[in-house]
Amino acid sequence: MLSLLKRVFTSFGPPVAEKQGDPIRFGVLGAADIASVTTFWSLIAALTPPLALITPAKSHPEVIVQAVAARDRIRAEAFAKKHGIPDVKDTYQDVLDDPNIDAIFIPLPNSLHYEWAVRSIRAGKHVLVEKPAVDNEAEAKLLFNLPELSRPDAPVLLEAFHNRFHPAVQKFLTFINPADVVHVHTDSMVPSWFTSKDDIEFNFKLGGGSMMALGTYNFAMLRMVFVDEPEECLTCSTNVYADGIHDQCDYDFKAQFRFPNGGIGEATTTLRGPLWWKPSEARVTHREVVVPDKTLPASQEKVQTRQVTLHGFMHAVLWHRIDVKDSYLIRNKADSRPVKAWTETSSHKAYTYRDSGGKFASAPGEDWWMSYRYQLEEFVNRVKGSETQYWVSGEDSTKQMRMIDMAYGQSGLGLRPTSSFV
Ligand SMILES: NC(=O)C1=CN([C@@H]2O[C@H](COP(=O)(O)OP(=O)(O)OC[C@H]3O[C@@H](n4cnc5c(N)ncnc54)[C@H](OP(=O)(O)O)[C@@H]3O)[C@@H](O)[C@H]2O)C=CC1
Ligand SMILES: O=C1OC[C@@H](O)[C@H](O)[C@H]1O
Numbered sequence: 037m038l039s040l041l042k043r044v045f046t047s048f049g050p051p052v053a054e055k056q057g058d059p060i061r062f063g064v065l066g067a068a069d070i071a072s073v074t075t076f077w078s079l080i081a082a083l084t085p086p087l088a089l090i091t092p093a094k095s096h097p098e099v100i101v102q103a104v105a106a107r108d109r110i111r112a113e114a115f116a117k118k119h120g121i122p123d124v125k126d127t128y129q130d131v132l133d134d135p136n137i138d139a140i141f142i143p144l145p146n147s148l149h150y151e152w153a154v155r156s157i158r159a160g161k162h163v164l165v166e167k168p169a170v171d172n173e174a175e176a177k178l179l180f181n182l183p184e185l186s187r188p189d190a191p192v193l194l195e196a197f198h199n200r201f202h203p204a205v206q207k208f209l210t211f212i213n214p215a216d217v218v219h220v221h222t223d224s225m226v227p228s229w230f231t232s233k234d235d236i237e238f239n240f241k242l243g244g245g246s247m248m249a250l251g252t253y254n255f256a257m258l259r260m261v262f263v264d265e266p267e268e269c270l271t272c273s274t275n276v277y278a279d280g281i282h283d284q285c286d287y288d289f290k291a292q293f294r295f296p297n298g299g300i301g302e303a304t305t306t307l308r309g310p311l312w313w314k315p316s317e318a319r320v321t322h323r324e325v326v327v328p329d330k331t332l333p334a335s336q337e338k339v340q341t342r343q344v345t346l347h348g349f350m351h352a353v354l355w356h357r358i359d360v361k362d363s364y365l366i367r368n369k370a371d372s373r374p375v376k377a378w379t380e381t382s383s384h385k386a387y388t389y390r391d392s393g394g395k396f397a398s399a400p401g402e403d404w405w406m407s408y409r410y411q412l413e414e415f416v417n418r419v420k421g422s423e424t425q426y427w428v429s430g431e432d433s434t435k436q437m438r439m440i441d442m443a444y445g446q447s448g449l450g451l452r453p454t455s456s457f458v
Contacts, residue, residue: 067106146243180430
């Protein structure tokens with residue numbers, strides 16, 4: 037308990053690193069802050085820039101949050117003062133036009149990601165754009181194939197899929213054999229008192245919907261578990277506020293996808309969940325496989341069925357647990373009659389890559405690093421031309437948007453609208 041408190045406390049108030057070398061100077065577009073809070077969701081939303089960039093930047097020796105702009109300058113000034121950001125600009129474009137700024141963080145409503153990412157890249161800036169990267173696959177194809185991105189000195193562009201960078205998620209994947217996966221259940225939620233109809237998450241024009249806000253994390257887990265893309269969205273049922281205004285924005289959904297190995301991936305999310313928050317969960321069931329066992333007579337065989345569950349795939353720094361359950365059976369080959377059955381279970385945690393071992397074992401990190409901090413580490417590595425251990429490519433983000441489109445297509449709510457910006 038003490039170590040949990042210490043870890044969480046330090047993750048929100050990390051030690052401040054002395055800035056060194058040639059730090060990357062970030063500009064932030066938008067200044068959502070506590071002043072604009074009306075619901076718990078808007079509190080979380082107001083925390084997006086602090087969580088995703090400002091806090092992680094404190095402990096990173098090569099990152100400075102240099103400038104911010106908001107639609108309202110007074111609000112931007114208050115935000116800058118509160119977070120110790122030196123420069124306030126009058127407009128988002130002014131941030132992009134500042135030669136002192138190297139990288140742009142885009143925590144705007146989803147429908148504005150495409151436009152401001154394109155503008156930033158055209159201004160020669162590196163870009164960290166909030167998830168979902170854009171509104172739909174068509175936008176993703178345009179954004180991630182911008183000619184500026186294939187030049188030798190191309191800027192770095194990353195969809196801020198923070199949880200994927202956390203060692204817990206990577207460790208979880210090491211227990212899975214993708215070819216043998218038959219079923220994956222994923223769920224994520226926030227309680228109903230977190231949200232209100234007025235949140236941007238329920239505004240269709242701004243790219244709202246629970247699949248965009250939370251479900252995309254479930255979808256990414258499915259894609260990572262199968263190491264493949266879904267062939268079809270079999271079902272997608274949704275609920276909406278049917279009031280003539282919010283009708284196209286799901287406040288919850290349940291979708292099922294078929295993957296190329298025949299396995300089924302299921303995602304369910306709600307922005308109007310029960311009172312108590314429940315950590316996100318990914319539960320993977322493998323098919324039965326024969327395990328060689330030389331101690332058995334030739335007439336018998338040993339089979340194993342594995343289930344792997346990651347509790348807390350979104351906010352692993354707060355708490356997570358990986359449960360591995362192997363069910364074994366020794367049976368007669370001739371008539372499948374069971375001879376002996378038993379179960380072996382183990383639980384694992386990985387707050388650092390040292391803990392997780394495997395191919396990323398040498399990657400840096402502390403147990404109090406949030407997923408956002410791990411993400412920032414890799415973003416900086418890319419910008420500096422250093423090796424990255426883990427990355428979410430533009431191709432990956434485009435496939436992610438294709439999956440979201442599949443689900444919205446199947447749901448009948450329709451794809452999120454494409455930007456008119458060219
Ligand atoms: N990684 C994370 O932890 C989280 C990520 N997100 C993601 O962050 C992004 C922003 O979502 P969220 O934080 O909920 O958003 P907010 O409602 O807090 O809005 C973010 C900012 O968007 C700006 N904005 C510009 N145009 C508009 C407009 N037309 N309507 C409303 N706002 C506008 C506002 O900036 P200004 O100050 O200039 O007025 C506002 O501060 C989304 O992509 C979401 O998916 C959301 C929650 C958590
Ligand atoms: O995108 C998000 O939305 C919901 C939040 O709980 C979460 O922190 C964030 O990543």
